[in-house]
Every structure is written in structure tokens, then in C-alpha cells.
């Protein structure tokens with residue numbers, strides 16, 4: 254897997270990540286969601302440079318001009334629920350793509366730290382031979398992406414996969430590297446060293462779904 258870690262470069266992405274992590278700023282739901290969306294836009298823009306391109310001729314009122322545009326059938330699949338603002342950010346950039354949604358949640362039997370990832374809902378077009386973008390803000394253990402990939406197998410085999418995440422843990426990136434095809438590319442705003450005993454990224458930012466939409470039971 255090819256990893257593009259944007260925390261290694263100076264850009265506004267770092268400013269938005271700082272605001273998402275900061276306990277005194279992140280409680281503003283609107284700002285948090287907007288920052289997820291903005292980072293989605295910027296990561297999608299960076300990703301767009303890696304797509305195949307074709308030259309087409311555009312007709313203006315005064316003449317014609319050749320222009321190089323992306324040539325890819327893209328399906329954007331996001332993981333509910335924290336994936337929603339990330340999805341919107343990517344969609345702001347790739348407005349013509351097909352869309353897919355999948356739900357994945359952590360089930361902790363008896364409230365223990367260990368958990369299984371349950372995938373319940375999948376609404377997706379065919380991904381056969383297409384470019385698949387999988388978007389999940391937090392790449393923690395990597396098990397959500399692993400389960401999502403398994404669930405999507407019923408919808409075909411993509412030609413190429415791009416993963417877009419806000420923050421990842423090294424362990425999750427390691428697992429993703431073992432389960433996704435080697436040419437898969439990960440576009441990520443920051444990578445942290447550790448996971449805690451409940452599989453949360455440390456220092457991370459907390460629960461991205463709760464910070465977007467409030468606490469759940």
C-alpha cells in the first residue's frame with residue numbers, strides 16, 4: 254500500500270486537524286463537521302492528481318481548447334456515521350461520482366474492551382472494474398476497512414482502491430496494508446503512534462462520530 258501522510262508537509266490540512274484534536278475547539282459540532290469536510294476536500298484534490306487523465310476538446314463560444322481531465326469511473330463509499338461529512342467533502346470535489354454507503358459499528362460483548370466490527374447496511378452500485386474510494390475518518394485498528402472490503406466483494410472487483418482517512422494509527426495502517434491490494438493508496442491527514450485498550454487512537458481526537466453528531470447509547 255502506498256501511504257500519503259499529509260502531516261509530513263506544511264499545509265492548511267494541519268490547521269484543520271489541530272482544531273479537530275483540540276478539546277477546547279472540537280466540542281463545536283458545526284466546526285468539527287466542517288473541518289472533516291474541508292480535509293476531505295483537500296485530500297480528494299490531492300488524490301485527483303494520481304488518477305488517469307485524458308485530453309478532450311472543449312467548445313467555448315469563441316473557439317475550442319484541449320483540456321486534460323480525469324478519466325475514471327469512481328464509486329465513493331463512506332462508512333456511517335462519521336464518514337458523512339468526509340463523504341460530502343470528497344463529493345464537493347468529485348461531484349460526478351457514484352455513491353455507496355455502509356454501516357459498521359463496534360460490538361463490545363459484555364462491555365469488554367475486545368470488540369467485533371458489525372457491518373449491517375450496504376447500499377452500493379456495482380464496483381466492477383471501477384475506481385473505489387473508501388472513506389472513513391478514523392483508521393484505528395484497520396478492522397472496519399477490512400470488513401467493508403469483505404462486504405463490498407458482493408458488488409464486484411474494483412480496478413483500483415483509494416482509502417481516505419483523517420487520522421490513522423500505525424497498527425491500523427499495518428493491517429490495511431496486509432488486506433488491500435498492494436497498489437492501494439492511502440490519503441491521510443495524520444498518523445499517530447498508538448491505540449488504547451479500547452482501540453481508540455492516541456492521541457487521536459476521541460470519537461469522531463460523537464463529535465460530528467452527538468453521543469449515542
Ligand code: URA
Pocket residue numbers: 335391393452453454455457458459460461462
Ligand atoms: N473511531 C473513532 O471515532 N476514534 C478513534 O480513535 C477510533 C475509532
